[in-house]
Amino acid sequence: MSPQRQVSTPRPASGEAELSHHVTQDAVVIVPGIMGSELRDSATGSVLWGLSGTGWLLRAWTRRDGLAGLHLTDDELTGRTGRVQATQLLRHGTWTPYLRGQEPYTDLIDTVREHVADPAAILPFPYDWRLPVATNGKLLAARAREHLTAWREHPAHLAALGHRADRRPARLVFIAHSMGGLVTRSALDGTHFDDLAADTRTVVTLGTPFHGSVKATVILNSGRGAPVPLPHAKLRALCATMPGLHDLLPLYRCLRVGDDVHRLDAGHITALGGHPGLARDSLAFHARQRHVPLPDHRTVVGTRQPTEQSLSLASGHVTAYGDGPRPHSDGTLIRDRDGRVRYFAAHGDGTVYRDAATLSGHVSTVPAQHGDLARADSALDAVTDILLEDLPHGIPLGEPGCGLSVPDLAEAGVPWRATAENIDSAQGLTCTLTDTGTGAERPVPVHMRDGRPTATITADAPGLYRVGLHTYDRYTVSQLVLVSAPGVLAEAED
Structure with a gap:
């Protein structure tokens, strides 16, 4: 068996940064x-x-x-x-x-x-x-x-x-x-x-x-x-x-x-x-x-x-x-x-x-x-x-971390809930709502409802929003929710 071919590596040019290992x-x-x-x-x-x-x-x-x-x-x-x-x-x-x-x-x-x-x-x-x-x-x-x-x-x-x-x-x-x-x-x-x-x-x-x-x-x-x-x-x-x-x-x-x-x-x-x-x-x-x-x-x-x-x-x-x-x-x-x-x-x-x-x-x-x-x-x-x-x-x-349940759709001005799953305490749990269009982020209080940590959220304007749940062990789970103007999402027969 022939020996392994050795590859010569060129040195970086003068002033060129060394390649990271x-x-x-x-x-x-x-x-x-x-x-x-x-x-x-x-x-x-x-x-x-x-x-x-x-x-x-x-x-x-x-x-x-x-x-x-x-x-x-x-x-x-x-x-x-x-x-x-x-x-x-x-x-x-x-x-x-x-x-x-x-x-x-x-x-x-x-x-x-x-x-x-x-x-x-x-x-x-x-x-x-x-x-x-x-x-x-x-x-x-x-x-x-x-x-x-x-x-x-x-x-x-x-x-x-x-x-x-x-x-x-x-x-x-x-x-x-x-x-x-x-x-x-x-x-x-x-x-x-x-x-x-x-x-x-x-x-x-x-x-x-x-x-x-x-x-x-x-x-x-x-x-x-x-x-x-x-x-x-x-x-x-x-x-x-x-x-x-x-x-x-x-x-x-x-x-x-x-x-x-x-x-x-x-x-x-x-x-x-x-x-x-x-x-x-x-x-x-x-x-x-x-x-x-x-x-x-x-x-x-x-x-x-x-x-x-x-x-x-x-x-x-x-x-x-x-x-x-x-x-x-x-x-x-x-x-x-x-x-x-x-x-x-x-x-x-x-x-x-x-x-x-x-x-x-x-x-x-x-x-x-x-x-x-x-x-x-x-x-x-x-x-x-x-x-x-x-x-x-x-x-x-x-x-670690937790699960997250949010609605598929929401309407501006109408409250909706984000619920933490597989966790039985709100201790150390925080929630944020981010408008992906503007980047504006605000905290949302988390409280216990029906035995599960829940955040009640109201988005004031239509947009695509990111709900983030942040746990005490420094993990974040997030989901995007589309929020429409009131009355836009009418029911329809397929």
Whole structure:
């Protein structure tokens, strides 16, 4: 065997700062979640999704034609894409019914930038999240290969090799939030133009619903048999024929039927409001993906937030529950002494329950909401450790912090409540309300109500507000709430 090739590292030019030892030589790809990429009309350049400002959000969700450009066309449903272009990762906080607040990816990108040899090592990968995960996975595979090739030829890559013990050439590190983890797994499935997995050092996923999310069934079912606010009805109309949303449906045993629990099949998905063809395609896709390994997979999951885990389906109407069954080691469900299925509240990040986001043994838990997982300090600390090749050990002493429950929507001048979950005392707990448009922040008193710490909040003006709960152990959990002018959010039949 020939000796390992030694790489000579050029010295910095006169006056040039020494490269920090706390950097990686690897190339990093950042893959956002559903609705985490700005989308534009390719012909006109107009923004279809991702503009900042409360005014744009309210127009998008409360006008009948506010999201018309996002609806998939017949051509797009048959695979002829290109009408819509994904241009960049979200740079501003936004809001979606049911999925609620989505924080921008600026903090994640800034954190990664501090620990790479040069900004050229970073590839943000925006994608059209309306389309099938498989479609975006193929695009990601090609872009990631191009990125790695270009970075290995970059002068900063050669300089970085001298700061790492193994001095190996760069490999890929994927950091993926939510749906982005599914897109990444699709890119690494080995069926594309080359074996990208062989050049991947690690995959970091933040709240990825590998086993799906009950929240997706609630979205598809919204308004069936009951009136809902106009934004919720608009989201269902958008998602009813959206392949990307169908790829997020739960794959585990979650459907309560009598005294048993079943997996959803295409018939169930159609009955609750999904598209039969898209349901079949998605189930077949996930069956193929089930055995695709993720190299050195590190999972960061949100915990302590009330999260829907199971559902029942009656006369086309979904009822979601915050608890679900658990299996014995042989796969049979845990039952009580009378033979009835027992249900357990495992919690999660408010959108994806903990076990549904877990695919590997390396798991770090953070008390954070789904939309905040790519911004929360505890999650960014885990990302930093992984970038520098230190194994993450999770949060010491179990799971500090707390859960947070806030309304989906609120109206200016009307009081509403933010409630701390999984904590039984208001001692050391503080709450803040921040107007994301102006940055103005004010404290909100926390008091005990019905045995739970509660803050009663009134926003005086419409806007996108961030509610933050700060615990005595110095953890913060936050969620975005859209506040409209009084009377704007009228009920609507789907």
